[in-house]
Amino acid sequence: MKRSLQLTVLILYMAIAGCETYIAERRYPTLEDAKADHLYERGWLPDVLPPSSVDIHTVNNLDASTSKGSFRFQPSEGPLLFGKLIAVAPADAPISNWRDMLMDYKQRGFTAWSYREGDGHWVFFCITSAGKCEYTMWSAPGATTTTASGQ
Incomplete structure (x- = not known):
């Protein structure tokens, strides 16, 4: 009986441990700090942020290969960012309540x-005059690199 209880506890522990979601949260005061931590190389943000980006x-x-976040930048550098993006969000996305969002x-x-690179798809929600963006990202296997020029 004692062995059965130990086995049950062990199975329960393994089940709970196996359900853990791995979240990595980072804050960077400046773009230089983010680059020093290899943010772009990790694939969580594409290399599109303007040089003045702060509060990243x-x-x-x-586990889900998704990301969300925010950053601020000098409004005068908006063209540096938006020149690399497409001025539209996809009608559908693998995110619950996407249309409401x-x-x-x-x-x-x-x-x-929007921006796509490899399997990553980013949607940036920005207030240009305030130099503020929030974003969401998901993995979309089979996606191709897309820029504002369509290349």
Whole structure:
């Protein structure tokens, strides 16, 4: 009986441990700090942020290959960012309540921009005049690199 209880406890422990989600959250005061920590090489953000980017915050779900975050930049550098993005958000995404999310951002004055690289798909929600962006990213196998020029 005691052995059976130990086995049950062991199986329960393994089941709980196996359900753990791995989240990596990072904050960078400046773009230089983010680059020093190899943020771009990790694939959580593409190399599109303007040089003045600050207050960079990323929350990465390693199990689901998703990311969300935010950053700020000098509004005068907006063209450096938006010249690398496409001025549209996809109609569908593998994110619950995606359409509600799009509507919420639009109602709060954000404009949606998209970027794809490899399997990653990013949507940036930005208020250009405030130099503020929030983003969400997911892995989309089979995606190709897409820039504002369509290359």
